[in-house]
Amino acid sequence: MASVEALRGTAGKQELFRGLVESAQDAILIKTLDGRITFWNGAAQRLYGYGASxxxxxxxxxxxxxxxxDEEAELLERIGRGERIEHYETRRATSDGRVLDVDVSLWPIRNRRGTISAACSTTRDITGRKKAERELAELYAQQRHIALALRLMGTSEQIPGARxxxxxxPSTQGQGVGGDWLDLIDLGxxxxxxxxxxxMGRGLDAAVVMGQLRSAARALALAGTPPCELIQTLDTFTxxxxxxxxxxxxxxxxxxxGEVTACSAGHLPVWLVAPDATVSALPVPTGIPLGVGGVPHQEVRLPLRAGTTLVLYTDGLVETPYSDIDAQLDLLTTxxxxxFAGAEGLEDAADQIMHAILPDTAAYSDDVTLLLVGFPTALLDTATADLAGEASSVPEGRHFLLxxxxxxxxxxxxxTALLLASELLTNAVCHARGPLTLRVWYSPRELGVEVTDRSTTPRPRARIADDAEESxxxxxxxxxxADAWGTRAETVGKTVWFTLLTASVHTAATALTG
Structure with missing residues (x-):
């Protein structure tokens, strides 16, 4: 009697188990180790479209x-070794030819002797989730492309006389590209x-703001705006x-x-690397970030030794969640x-710096930007004449220039140089206030002529004169x-300049002497 009750209990448990399996939301099937299906629940029929029979x-x-x-054979082999496989994402085909993305979990079934004789698997349709993931990845990729395009818009030019x-x-997290930017501008x-x-921040929003600021800064710089005034204008804009x-x-x-004028709005220090590889910070007041307002920024004019390299960077190079910023700055200077004691050019130096500060990692939580700018090892030839603010200074300046x-x-x-210099000197005598300074400089690439006055009147602009005007x-x-010309503000007064290319002169001289 007891054995009959035991059988009934066992049968009841089996019926309960079968009921639970049949009511499960996940497709459940059992298969032998050679891949033959031995059990198939109702959810499997709904998922794949095949009935159990x-x-x-x-x-x-x-x-x-x-x-x-080949994948299925490998999975059965792993089950045969006793492995349990959780949430394996793969694809499965249905009776009507559709292919679904599925999440499969498999585990071995042992017989009474403890030998693995079959495998049980549960399968869940994740096609909708995978589609959403792909669409999200495509959206991120699109935004990353736009952000990167904004950052690269107007790629920095190569500047004559500077290396x-x-x-x-770009950051490898989220939308990647963020708001870092740099620019080199030929000011003439x-x-x-x-x-x-x-x-600060990443993604399209940061990149759009960066693009606006970069364009505004370049336009202001090309207009001859001094550093402090440029920063203050960006501050108002921000x-x-x-x-x-x-x-x-x-x-x-x-x-x-031999000088550099600088202004900072809360940015990390700029480092100067001397020709002997000595490293020092450019002593520029840090200031407050753009957009804060209330505190004026400070501009400083400092000596710039021949052969010096400027090192500029963003916080992604030196800030990590696991290190102190001061320790990282010390590491950077070291x-x-x-x-620079042994680098073969700036490109080699940049590679070595990146490898030393960010060794062997492909994951960046923030954008990383590094800019090295080197200047000639010898100063240009220059000559200067101080002139009075009167008409006689025009022929005097011409004779000096010749x-x-x-x-x-x-x-x-x-x-050409004498004609153009005469025009600049005449304008300064007629419309500005003396004394005047005529400065001439020369490089293998170009000749520059500059006239500086002490006037605070607006900087001159080229215009089309009426027929009746004498000036x-x-x-x-x-x-x-001129090959190029422009104006710039000085601490007191302004400078008007023009340049003429000298490369053709050297080519002709070489041909005559050759």
Whole structure:
């Protein structure tokens, strides 16, 4: 009697188990180790479209897409070794030819002797989830492409008289590309504008703000805006943007004068690497980030030794969740000294710096930007004459310029240079306040002529003069005959300059002497 009750109890448990399996939401099937299906629940029928009578006794290959046949053999082999396989994502075919993305869990079934004789699997349709993941990945990729395009828009030019190496690594998290930007700007007259900035955050929003600031900064720099005024203008611009935190540093380097003018808005320090690999910080007041307002930014003018390299970067290079920022800055300065003691050019130096600060990692939580800018190892030839603010200064300046050009072997440029210099000097005498300074400089690439006055009147602009006007044509001549010209504000007064290319002069001289 007891044995009958035991059998009834066992049968009841089996019926309960079968009921639970049949009511399960996941497809459940059992298969032998050679892949023959021995059990098939109702959810499996709803998922695959086959009834139990159609599949029991048939091989599991019925459900496997052709390109995954080898996968099933590998899974059964792992089950035969006693492995349990959790949440294995793969694909399975249905009776009507559709291919589903599925999540499969498998585990071995042992007989009474403990030997593995079969495998049980539960399968869940994740086609909708995988589609959503793909669409999200495509959206991220699209936004990343747009953000990267905004960052690369107007790629920095190569500046005559300056060498540069840049490195940029977009974040590997989220939408990747963020708000880091850098720019090198040919300001003319041998001067170079250098800017680096960081809009906090990542993705399209940060990249759009970055693109706006980069374009605005370049336009202001090309218009001759001094560093402090440029930063203050960007500060005003940024205040109109919602919840933006932006740091930025702008420098104007004048290798011929041997000086650099700089202004910082809360950005990390700029490092100077001397020709002997000595590293020091450019002593620029840090200031407050753009958009904060209330505190004026400070501009400083500092010496720039020949052969110096400027090192600029964003916080992604030196900030990590696991290290102190001061320790990382110390590591950077130590690395710079070591690298520049033996690097073969700026590109090699940039590679070594990146490897030393961010060794052997492909994951970056923030954008990483590095900019190295080097200047010639020798100053340009220069000559300067101080002149009174009166009419006699025009012929005096012409004579000084002619003697200088003959000394430098540039007499072939004399006619054009003298004509344009006369126009600049005449404008300064007529419309500005003396005394005047005539500065001439020379490089293998170009000749520069600059006239500085002490006037605070607006900087001159080329315009089309009316037929009845006797003046107004001087700057049109400069516009037509100079290779480049422009104006810039000084601490007191302004400078108007033009340049003429000298490469053709050297080519002709070489041909005559050759």
């Amino acid at each position: 159609e599949v029991v006794g048939r091989h599991i290959g019925l459900l496997i897409p052709p390109d995954l046949k 540069a190496a840049t490195r940029y690594l 007259a041998g001067r170079v504008g250098v800017i680096i900035g960081d809009v 205040r109109g943007l919602p919840e933006q935190f932006v740091t930025c540093t702008y420098l104007e380097a004048d290798p011929a004068q 690395t710079l000294a070591k690298v 003697r200088t050009l003959r000394t430098w072997g540039l007499a072939t440029l004399a006619d 107004g044509r001087g700057l049109m001549l400069v516009e037509a005959l």
